[in-house]
Amino acid sequence: VMDLTRSNDVPVKAGxxxxxxxxxxxxxLGILLALKNRDATGRGAFIDLAMQEAxxxxxxxxxSKGAREKPDYSILQCVDxxxxxxxxxxxVTRALGNEAVRSSADKVVKRLNAAGLPARRxxxxxxxxxxxxxxARQLILWRSDRDGADWPLLGSPMRFSKTPPIIxxxxxxxxxxxxxxxxxxxxASLNKKKExxxx
Numbered sequence: 001v002m003d004l005t006r007s008n009d010v011p012v013k014a015g016x017x018x019x020x021x022x023x024x025x026x027x028x029l030g031i032l033l034a035l036k037n038r039d040a041t042g043r044g045a046f047i048d049l050a051m052q053e054a055x056x057x058x059x060x061x062x063x064s065k066g067a068r069e070k071p072d073y074s075i076l077q078c079v080d081x082x083x084x085x086x087x088x089x090x091x092v093t094r095a096l097g098n099e100a101v102r103s104s105a106d107k108v109v110k111r112l113n114a115a116g117l118p119a120r121r122x123x124x125x126x127x128x129x130x131x132x133x134x135x136a137r138q139l140i141l142w143r144s145d146r147d148g149a150d151w152p153l154l155g156s157p158m159r160f161s162k163t164p165p166i167i168x169x170x171x172x173x174x175x176x177x178x179x180x181x182x183x184x185x186x187x188a189s190l191n192k193k194k195e196x197x198x199x
Contacts, residue, residue, distance in 0.1 A: 001014060001018055001019070001055050001058070001059060002014070003059075004059060004062055018055070019051040019052070019054070019055050020051065022051070022054045022055055022058050023049060023050075023051035023054045023055075025054075026049055026054045027047065027049055030047040030049060031047065034047060072086075072087070072088055073085060073086050073087065073088075074087060074088065074089045074092045075122075076092065076096075076100040076108060077100065077101065078100050078101070078103055078104055078105040078107075078108050079101070079102060079103065079104055079105075080104050080105055081104075081105035081121050081122060081124075082105065082121070082122040083100065083105050083108050083109055083112070083119055083120070083121055083122065084119065084120060084122055085112050085117055085118070085119040086117065086118040086119065087112075087117040087118070087119075091117060092112065092117065095111065095112055095115035095117055096108065096111060096112065099111065105121040105122075106121065109121055129152075137155075138155050139154065139155050139157065140152050140153070140154065140155065141153045141154075141155045141167050143167060143168065143169050143170050144169060144170065145169060145170040145171065145172050146169070146172040146173075146176050147172065147173070149170070150170075151170035153167050153170060155167055
């Protein structure tokens with residue numbers, strides 16, 4: 001995966017734990033398939049899954065017999081942001097010349113789109129967090145902690161019609177959730193523990 005995520009031709013680590021995420025997705029798929037097979041045959045199954053193999057599988061479209069192929073997309077540095085274009089660098093250069101390095105990202109996107117090349121501005125993390133789509137879907141929610149302070153919380157990307165996930169409050173100070181946890185699991189002794197912990 002690092003071979004595919006390069007900067008100036010140097011392999012770099014992905015900004016997220018991509019192996020864990022890909023492995024988790026395969027695990028979920030495997031569980032669902034095993035459950036379906038159990039319903040059909042009455043027999044359960046063990047799932048043998050390796051994150052390394054899952055990551056290797058995910059790179060299959062970049063496998064080649066010789067040297068690494070050049071990507072069929074381009075990343076352009078503009079004066080205020082980056083732009084990703086769904087076109088090889090030579091096509092982008094024909095459409096723009098050297099305009100990207102001295103133009104705004106929005107202007108470059110318009111020029112490339114006008115030339116028939118799909119392109120979009122690369123958003124930074126803060127811009128993604130406040131994007132209209134995520135606000136409409138309520139991925140970022142504001143909730144109060146037990147002291148009344150407001151915090152931005154990450155909602156669930158999954159939506160269920162019958163059992164929607166509920167984000168009630170921000171985490172409080174250490175130990176402040178013990179009583180609620182004790183009530184939830186029906187263990188009064190938890191609230192009497194000397195050690196404070198958030199559970």
